[in-house]
Amino acid sequence: xxxxxxxxxxxxxxxxxxxxxxxxxxxxxxxxxxxxxxxxxxxxxxxxxxxxxxxxxxxxxxxxxxxxxxxxxxxxxxxxxxxxxxxxxxxxxxxxxxxxxxxxxxxxxxxxxxxxxxxxxxxxxxxxxxxxxxxxxxxxxxxxxxxxxxxxxxxxxxxxxxxxxxxxxxxxxxxxxxxxxxxxxxxxxxxxxxxxxxxxxxxxxxxxxxxxxxxxxxxxxxxxxxxxxxxxxxxxxxxxxxxxxxxxxxxxxxxxxxxxxxxxxxxxxxxxxxxxxxxxxxxxxxxxxxxxxxxxxxxxxxxxxxxxxxxxxxxxxxxxxxxxxxxxxxxxxxxxxxxxxxxxxxxxxxxxxxxxxxxxxxxxxxxxxxxxxxxxxxxxxxxxxxxxxxxxxxxxxxxxxxxxxxxxxxxxxxxxxxxxxxxxxxxxxxxxxxxxxxxxxxxxxxxxxxxxxxxxxxxxxxxxxxxxxxxxxxxxxxxxxxxxxxxxxxxxxxxxxxxxxxxxxxxxxxxxxxxxxxxxxxxxxxxxxxxxxxxxxxxxxxxxxxxxxxxxxxxxxxxxxxxxxxxxxxxxxxxxxxxxxxxxxxxxxx
Numbered sequence: 001x002x003x004x005x006x007x008x009x010x011x012x013x014x015x016x017x018x019x020x021x022x023x024x025x026x027x028x029x030x031x032x033x034x035x036x037x038x039x040x041x042x043x044x045x046x047x048x049x050x051x052x053x054x055x056x057x058x059x060x061x062x063x064x065x066x067x068x069x070x071x072x073x074x075x076x077x078x079x080x081x082x083x084x085x086x087x088x089x090x091x092x093x094x095x096x097x098x099x100x101x102x103x104x105x106x107x108x109x110x111x112x113x114x115x116x117x118x119x120x121x122x123x124x125x126x127x128x129x130x131x132x133x134x135x136x137x138x139x140x141x142x143x144x145x146x147x148x149x150x151x152x153x154x155x156x157x158x159x160x161x162x163x164x165x166x167x168x169x170x171x172x173x174x175x176x177x178x179x180x181x182x183x184x185x186x187x188x189x190x191x192x193x194x195x196x197x198x199x200x201x202x203x204x205x206x207x208x209x210x211x212x213x214x215x216x217x218x219x220x221x222x223x224x225x226x227x228x229x230x231x232x233x234x235x236x237x238x239x240x241x242x243x244x245x246x247x248x249x250x251x252x253x254x255x256x257x258x259x260x261x262x263x264x265x266x267x268x269x270x271x272x273x274x275x276x277x278x279x280x281x282x283x284x285x286x287x288x289x290x291x292x293x294x295x296x297x298x299x300x301x302x303x304x305x306x307x308x309x310x311x312x313x314x315x316x317x318x319x320x321x322x323x324x325x326x327x328x329x330x331x332x333x334x335x336x337x338x339x340x341x342x343x344x345x346x347x348x349x350x351x352x353x354x355x356x357x358x359x360x361x362x363x364x365x366x367x368x369x370x371x372x373x374x375x376x377x378x379x380x381x382x383x384x385x386x387x388x389x390x391x392x393x394x395x396x397x398x399x400x401x402x403x404x405x406x407x408x409x410x411x412x413x414x415x416x417x418x419x420x421x422x423x424x425x426x427x428x429x430x431x432x433x434x435x436x437x438x439x440x441x442x443x444x445x446x447x448x449x450x451x452x453x454x455x456x457x458x459x460x461x462x463x464x465x466x467x468x469x470x471x472x473x474x475x476x477x478x479x480x481x482x483x484x485x486x487x488x489x490x491x492x493x494x495x496x497x498x499x500x501x502x503x504x505x506x507x508x509x510x511x512x513x514x515x516x517x518x519x520x521x522x523x524x525x526x527x528x529x530x531x532x533x534x535x536x537x538x539x540x541x542x543x544x545x546x547x548x549x550x551x552x553x554x555x556x557x558x559x560x561x562x563x564x565x566x567x568x569x570x571x572x573x574x575x576x577x578x579x580x581x582x583x584x585x586x587x588x589x590x
Contacts, residue, residue, distance in 0.1 A: 054301075202536055271581065
């Protein structure tokens with residue numbers, strides 16, 4: 001029987017989410033990942049068919065509507081396999097271990113969870129053959145295949161020196177991958193890489209010369225003026241199939257839009273190009289208007305619908321917009337909070353500040369457990385505690401909330417999460433940071449060394465906690481994390497940009513903007529200056545924080561690694577010191 005979806009996509013038994021368009025995928029006897037499914041596979045002597053899908057994924061929907069709606073495929077899966085369905089966004093650790101290079105992932109596992117074979121989308125005719133052949137091979141080689149272990153060993157760390165040459169090498173790899181004709185990195189498909197843009201802005205500020213700035217500005221113009229940006233409702237699509245940014249994949253992700261918002265704000269500060277401010281304002285408005293409830297929740301994504309996005313504004317007003325995944329993902333929502341707090345200061349949008357702070361208070365109340373930190377997602381109830389990214393990204397958002405509000409409770413909560421990371425996520429034997437707490441993983445999985453980007457964000461959170469509190473231990477842990485992966489960072493090229501940003505923060509120290517005074521408008525202007533600075537190290541300490549000396553004058557004081565200057569300065573002077581183009585702060589606050 002065909003089914004039609006509600007506003008969030010079709011949900012089958014066990015909460016499985018299928019294509020929002022008519023399909024029969026729910027007729028397959030899907031089971032959730034867990035001990036019951038693997039015990040059944042062992043008992044019945046069948047392999048596991050693992051489908052990893054995402055609600056925003058076009059080809060996942062196509063596979064539901066075609067392959068998993070085919071009579072023979074449904075019969076073969078139900079008779080020859082134990083079918084397991086996993087949502088990528090809700091189970092990122094399972095996706096990390098079994099993804100076959102994209103979505104949907106179609107993987108075949110032994111009852112012990114060992115990968116037997118896998119690929120991505122499979123059309124119906126091919127799927128029928130594959131299902132029969134894998135089942136046949138499994139029956140013929142069952143004893144040998146069931147002896148395979150799914151567990152990966154935790155490798156030893158590859159520590160290296162922490163020096164500026166590593167930052168320079170990664171920065172050079174950004175320029176080496178630059179598509180000087182069409183903008184962006186590499187050829188098709190073209191993705192946004194906001195951290196590479198932030199690194200380029202920092203290197204321009206640090207070294208002068210125009211090449212890094214040219215790279216960043218061309219990249220941002222190409223995305224804003226090409227088809228990657230929705231000119232009607234705002235927001236960016238996930239990536240372009242073509243080199244010239246002319247053919248996007250139409251899903252919109254909270255994560256991408258949050259990180260691009262920060263990049264456009266800082267590029268506006270560096271260049272004064274009003275287009276960047278306008279794009280930032282549209283992107284923030286899209287996040288607030290579509291990927292949030294306007295009060296205290298942020299949502300993960302909006303589905304792809306090529307036909308809808310081809311319509312003009314008047315026609316869209318008469319059509320149903322693509323569904324939004326109204327699940328709250330803690331790591332993604334926290335990145336949105338960090339970006340919207342910056343946008344609130346620059347754009348004067350108190351609504352953005354209000355929803356960001358309310359979200360953090362709500363998430364702490366609903367999703368925090370002292371022994372496991374933040375849950376990964378919330379869909380009426382919290383689920384999946386103990387994943388690294390949720391702790392690190394929430395800590396960074398709490399630090400941003402402290403800078404915005406001056407409320408020390410946010411900084412204390414960030415410290416609680418980072419202490420949990422320090423005590424529970426560090427593998428003492430290998431020296432590596434793990435992607436999950438031991439014992440928090442689904443059946444058959446164990447923690448693995450965290451990916452380079454996750455280690456980098458966690459180290460950044462540790463360093464920022466040190467700069468905001470003065471507690472030396474955070475700096476030592478941040479240094480240890482960076483050192484543990486520095487040996488492998490060189491081989492990641494421009495994808496190591498988050499590492500280079502964190503290492504630069506460690507080596508060069510922050511630019512701390514301290515404010516003493518009761519002038520709220522001046523405080524907001526200083527917050528805006530730090531948000532617009534092309535130097536990612538700029539960090540705002542609100543009034544009464546940071547251990548000012550008795551000699552400190554009313555107004556702003558800017559402190560680097562070894563000294564302070566500009567005591568008693570106005571926001572315009574601070575903005576100039578931070579690399580913000582002349583006239584921008586005056587224009588915002590005239």
